[in-house]
Structure formats: structure tokens, C-alpha cells
Amino acid sequence: MIFFSKYKHLASIIFIILFATLSNFWIFQIFEYNFLVGELLIIETSLLFLLTLFKKNKAIEILLFLSLISLSYILLVNHYDKGIFSASTIESIQIQERQQYYAHELNKIYKNRIGIFYFDNLRLVFGKISNNFFSALDLNFYFSQAPLIDYGKYSLFFAPLLIIGLLSLLTTLHKFHIIYFFAALSINAFIKLDSKLDSLVMFPLISLCIAIGFIKSLKIIKENILSRKI
């Protein structure tokens, strides 16, 4: 990536990684919860960042893979969402109501073993997994500044940086970024954390996008504003 050419110096790299990972409240809440998880997330952010600099590097890929496995293990062992395969009272009432609608409208398509299994069980489980999966893709969850909501992981100032970084990253995508993205979402689909920590597996990617957005913005300012002749 051309815009990284000036940032190949170690000091710049360290500064950007520190900026991306530590300039938010979220990481400190994660450290408070589990220091090891916080460390792993910072390591993953750094590795993802290095991967954007050095496109092909087996060592980085292996390290990233190992850290992701470790993080998944910790989260799945300690925070596996036990509610995925069982129905709450409200869900049970809803299922009972819907049974009548399905029976009336679908008749034999519903009234058989496969139909009942699909509509009464599978749809619910699939819905819960999808809910967890997509909950990590809520931009407002990371930036919400609504006064009555206790979350808002990053300052709203970072939102434009995230968008710029994300768009920039999309144009120069490394296959490991894609793998990491879907792996993180998949892990998130099966774990349940409280609202302060929810979707923490996305921390490295979001921090990476903010870092790239920051660099890209500096470049835009430098090229379009500072370089203009007065």
C-alpha cells in the first residue's frame, strides 16, 4: 500500500498501533474483565495491521491464527451462549401462537415431523445464532452517544475514521482480513457477554480500520490542503 510507505519506520508503526488500540474506553473495560483477552486483542490488532503492511508473511498469518484460536477457546469455554438451544417463556408463548398460524396457512407442509421441527425449533435456533452474528455489525453499538445508553465503545469522532479506513481496507483487502472477519463473527454467534464487552472479537478489525482511516485522513489533508500554494 502506497500510503504506508512513509510509515514503515518502527516508531510510526508503534505509534499508530498504540493510537488504534488504546485511544478508546473499550479496551480498558476489556482489560478490567480479563487481562489476557485484552492482550490477545491488542496482539491481533497489531498483527492485522502488520498484515496490511507486509502482504505476504507466513509468520504473521500463523501468529494471527494462533491468537484467534486462543481467544476463541477462552470465550467459548467461559461465555458459550447456553440460551441458543432453549426457548425462554416469551419465546415459548410466541411459538405456540405461531403454531396456529402455520397450521392454518401451511396445513400439511407444517403438520409433519420435518415441518414442526423446522418451524418450532430450527427457526428459533437459527434466529438466535443470526442475532448474535449480526449484533457485531451494528455501527451504533460501537459509537452510540445516546445519553441513556451505557455503551458507546469509541468516541463518535472515530466514526468517520472507521468509515474511511473500512473503505480503504476494502480496496486493498488481504484474504486473511476476510477470514478474520467471518471467524470473529462466527465466534460472536455462539457467545454471550454483557453489553460492555459484547462483540469484543471485533475489536481488532475496528481498531485496524480506525488506524487506516487515521493514516488515510492525514494523507488527504496533506495532499489536498497543506500542499496547496497560498
Place this chain on the structure above:
Amino acid sequence: MNKLLQVSSVILILIIAFCLRFYNLNSIPAGLHADGASQGYNAFSLLNTSLDRYGQSLPILFRAFGYYQPPLYTYLTIIPVAFFGNSPYSARFISALSGLILIIVTYLLVLILLNKKRGRFLLAGISALTVAIAPWAIFFSRLTVEANLGLLLLVSSLLLFVYSLQKIRFLPIAGFVLGISTHAYYSERLISVIFLPLFILIFKSYFLKFKKWVVFALLLFFITQIPHLVILKSGAFAQRFNQVSSFNHTSGIYPQITGISKIILNNYLIYYSPKNLFFDSDSSLGRTMPGLSVFYNWLLIPFLTGIWWLLKNKSHQFAKVILLLIVLTPLPAAFTDDFFYPLRTLDFLWTLSIVIAVGLLQLYNLIKFNPLKIFLSGSFLLYSLFSLYISYFILFKYEKAESYGYAYIKLMDKLSKYSDKQIVIDSARDSGIGVRLAYLNNYPPREIQNELSPQIKTPYYSGVINTDEVYSINNLTIKPLSFADACQENMIMVGDILSISPKQAEEHKLKLEFEVYDLSGKIALFGYSTHPKSTCPIKSKL
């Protein structure tokens, strides 16, 4: 792609789209929403008297329950009302038809935007299919919403603008259609005034060669805005915006400028959140259906692929126009206070459908083995249609019947037995009951005009609109219920559990005459007869 295949693909897509939009349109959604009833009755009134239900001649905006409805939809609804009579079908017809025509316009627009590029027919077909089966498109096409007509006009003007890059004489028509779209829905007012100069700016090197045509187009656009200028100072023009705008938060906990900026940025982000676009199902009105969001969740991958392709090809005319729309179209909704309100962003959702179509094409081209292409495309299409059928044609129909006033339509059957009694129906929580019953009963517009015009407390075009209207339709009186009515002889009081609780019924010696069930099987309305002789002593205690 040979011509026969192209034409048959488009016809097949249109048949699918037609079925999804017009199948059981009269009964799904079950009932008729207050806004739809208002538009339907105004159309009926205009057809018969050339006046709206308040007796206003050819309104620029239609006064309704505490706000104004943009006029174009109501004027066009005169045609289905004249042909099919007063029914939910007639009220929804223009929206469904707009949704259908939108598919043809989308197909043509993509063809013209890609101008001689390879694969343009395939992309145009995929775009048309994406719009044809998109949950948002079907959901809003089956509701009486002006936004769908607004979207059609905006996309049509876009088609003309893009075509004007090849034949400049289409530019003035494009300006005119864009101007007309501002009379169809509120979002188009903001989008059009930003879009028009930006489009000219993006292609300035071309338009500079045709300055006269540009001026002519701007002039035509301006002419279409004259009705808005007429009512600009009345308070009616900005009344809806004042109701829903984020700028209402200018005091209290929000410091003025930073507070508003944060709200707008927050709201803007809401519309880009994949969670809201591909997963969150929220069956409240103006949003989506149970179990489905505005797009099928598997479309997340084509969406990201489409964005990636557009960024890679951002210098291309197609990418420029789509990227401009992606940035621009969520703006009107970002300025309002509601959380993720798709109704206000149909233009944005349409744009995203094109992005998804681009992504689908890229993924389709990745697969080299033709039978696998057909198998995967067919599987995803069937899965999508199956999800849609379950969510919309079953769950939405039953679970949302209450929001569309289904019980009040069923009530009419019950009330036919009580033609010798005075009936009071509570309208405290739904100000659309009166106009809904007037519309579905073909109640003469002159009678309604005579009743409603004296009840207007402010000028017809005003920033303040009273909502406490009382409707009298034959032996029905529709008004907020008062237990003083329990002292009237020969009367039936109708309301839901919040209007008349069992305890209140007992207290006022009301006798249960009938119950009206909702489509879900729950009791929605109760009808009680009054017994003033035993009730009136209690009256003094109230």
C-alpha cells in the same frame, strides 16, 4: 445474451414482482392503516366533489391527523378508486403499481449507466430481480405509502438524468420529474435539491457544453416548486419536518450544535449498520416484517462484494452515480428522530439493492461451472421467497392485523345488527377510525365535509393542526370515549380493553353485547350496551 432470453427474463421477473405485490393486496396487510384510509377517502372526495374531506379545493398538501400528506399519491388514487371502488386494494394500488414500474425503470437505468459494458444485461436483470424480491420493496409496495411513488419518480428522474449524458434533450424532462418527486414524498424534497447540483457538478465537463439545456432543466425544476413556495410561510410546508426532526433536541441535555451533530451522525450511522439492514426484524409500522429485515441476511456477502467493486471502479460513471446516492440518500432520515425508519430511506434501500446486485454479479462470475451457478442461484432465490412467504404472508398478516385496524373492519359486520341504536366508537388512540369507516362505507363526501370543516381550529395550511375530530357516520359517532355516554339511552359503546376495562364496565352497569376478534384470535374490541337507569346515579361520582 440473446434478445429472446433478455426479454423473457425481464417478463419472468415482472411476473414474480407482480405476484409479490398484487397477490391478496386487498387483505394483506389485514385492515387499512389510518394514513391509507385518509388518502383513499380524500381521493373519493375529490372524485365526487373536487374537494378534500375538509372541503378544500385541490390542496397542495392534504391535511390529515396532526400532519400533512404530500399530494401526488392522493391525486393518483382517484383513478383506482373510480375503477375499483372504496377498498384497501384501491388505496394501495398506486403504491403497488409504483413498485412494479420501479423494476422496469431499474432495469433500464442499469443498462444505460453501464453503456455498452460487457455483462450489462445480466447486471440489469440481477438488479431488477433484487428489487423485485427485496423485502423492503414488497413490504412498502403493499402499503399505502407515498414514499414508494416518490422513489419511483426519483429513480425515473435519475434514469433521465443519466440518459441526458447521451442525449441532452432529456435533461429538462429529468429536472421536471425530479421536481414532481418532491410532491410525492418528503425525503425527495431534500434529496432533489442536493442531488441536482451535485449531479451537474460531477459531470460538469459535459454539461458545460450545454449551458442552455442546464438552465432550462433548472427552470423546470423551479416551476415545480412554485406550489411549495405558495405555502412556504404558512407553517404547513415544514410542519412534518418540525414534528420528526432531530432539531427538536435543542434544549435540555443537548448543547445545541454539538448535540445535534452527534444525533445526526448517530442517525446516519444507523442506516449503514449491517445489523439493521440484514438482520434486525422489527415489525413496527414503517419498518419491516417479523423475522426479516429490509434485506435477506445472506445478502450481506454480495453487499460487501458490491461495495468493494464500486470502490475499485470508482472512476466509472456507474460507480460515481451509485456512490453519490449511497452518501446522499440516508440524509433525510438522519435529520429525523426515529431509530432506523426504512420508510424514509426507500431511495437508500433501492441504491443498496443495486450495490447488492453488483456484488451478486461478481460472485456469480466467480463460479465457472454453469450447473453450479444455476443450482446456487435457484437455491438462494427459493430460500428467499420461502422466508418472505413465512414472514410476510403468514406472520406479518396475523401479528400486525391490529396495527392496520382489522378489527374495525370486522366491527362493521357486527354493527349491522344494531342499526336502531346509537353507537359510540372510541378513537382516543387511533384518530384514523372515523375516516377508515367513512371510506369503507362509501359515506358521502359532502356530509363529511360539512362535519369536518367547522371542526378545523386553524387555517387549512398551518403549523398547528388539531386532531380532536369527531366523525358522525349514520348512527355511528367516532370520538374519544367518555363514560358520560353511559347515561345515554339506547346506546352501544365500542372500544378496546384500554377504552373500557371489565371493571369500568361493571361499575357503569354496561352489558357486553359482542366481542370482535382480531386475525390472531385475540379479542380486539368490545361492544357494551348502556343502561342509564342504573348507571346515572354513578355519573355524579365521576
